[in-house]
Amino acid sequence: MKDKTSPLTSFMKQRKMGLNDFIQKLSTNSYACKHPEVQSILNLTPPQDAELMNSNPSPPPSPSQQINLGPSSNPTAKPSDFDFLKVIGKGSFGKVLLARHRSDEKFYAVKVLQKKAILKKKEEKHIMSERNVLLKNVKHPFLVGLHYSFQTADKLYFVLDYINGGELFYHLQRERCFLEPRARFYAAEIASALGYLHSLNIVYRDLKPENILLDSQGHIILTDFGLCKENIEPNGTTSTFCGTPEYLAPEVLHKQPYDRTVDWWCLGAVLYEMLYGLPPFYSRNTAEMYDNILNKPLQLKPNISNAARHLLEGLLQKDRTKRLGFTDDFTEIKNHMFFSPINWDDLNAKKLTPPFNPNVTGPNDLRHFDPEFTDEPVPNSIGCSPDSALVTASITEAGEAFLGFSYAPAMDSYL
Secondary structure, rough: HHHHHHHHHHHHHOOOHHHHHHHHHHHHHHHHHHOHHHHHHHHHOOOOOHHHHHOOOOOOOOOOHOOOOOOOOOOOOOOEEEEEEEEEEEEOOOEEEEEEEEEOOEEEEEEEEHHHHHOHHHHHHHHHHHHHHOOOHOOOEEEEEEEEEEEEOOOOEEEEEOOOOOEEEHHHHHHHHOOOHHHHHHHHHHHHHHHHHHHHHOOOOOHHHEEEEEEOOOOOOOOOOOOOOOOOOOOOOOOOOOOOOHHHHHHHOOOOEEEEHHHHHHHHHHHHHHHHHHHHHHOHHHHHHHHHHOHHHHHHOOOOOOHHHHHHHHHHOOHHHHHOOOOOOHHHHHHHHHHHHHHHHHOOOOOOOOOOOOOOOOOOOOOOHHHHHHOOOOHHHHOOOHHHHHHHHHHHHHEEEEEOOOOOOOEEEHH
């Protein structure tokens, strides 16, 4: 039994690593560096917008040199409006906290990001992209909603829907894999969300089980839009090297221009993982995993239906021009025979009963969050506004980089 679980255990540890750390590890691994495919990835000149692959970054420009994105539109919101109760997630630039608004007593997930950390890694474009995409999510049932955002001299705050059914990754860890009807339900809701983003000319690029949440009823909620690429027309491409190692499509690894079909590859990878317990082409050896993604034929065990097999073969097609979704995007996906049991209108109206109910008792029920997060004390600094002298000094240091970040919807958006 130990031998069977070791690849899974290794995978759980490895996927916690960010892409920057992964690239660093890859480049310092002597075996990996000798591998021709890895050499080609590491040696190619980064594309113009490939911030994540810049191995010799110059010092970050002073904030006064940053792009001015316009005046802040919501100067009245402040951290002291909230009681910050629990840490429910962590990332490279800050934390996500369960918070209760002091005036209306409603619960929110508040993403708190450190400006210094963002500027140091030159990630302000990705942060602003996340905010821009969140502004467009209000009309879709399977995308997390942004209520408003605001900033202090040293931090950015996203006030988001609080979703407490747990990450899909968390449930996969516990159950190893899902039965086909359950995997189909989740894949359909994910595909619907991706199709909506594509209709707005947005490519998601970072689909993985950690970015897929379940709400309190068991419906899918897609979150974390930091790697979304905006303004990709139906036939448009981009070439930034980004994403999560296990889910990188071949064209991204090859540093070739790619389009919205990269999201359908990722959907195939997530569906494969839901059915089999590990991503396709996974290896504990990272160089071998990259080689598998680029060159190894897809191998499917016989314990899935012909429809599921056909869909996986279509989504995990290495040549993006032959991939399912290349010609007619989401329409091709939803018309596939694997999804024939799905009534898409009922799905989008949340009329279909989810196959799993998280059974949460209320907002304070944190059973589906990783104790690694919830056991961590809430930092005192999260809800504190700096004094006025510090604000004045810090605005010149960090504020200008995020002009235009704050957002407040029209009042009827709450109705």
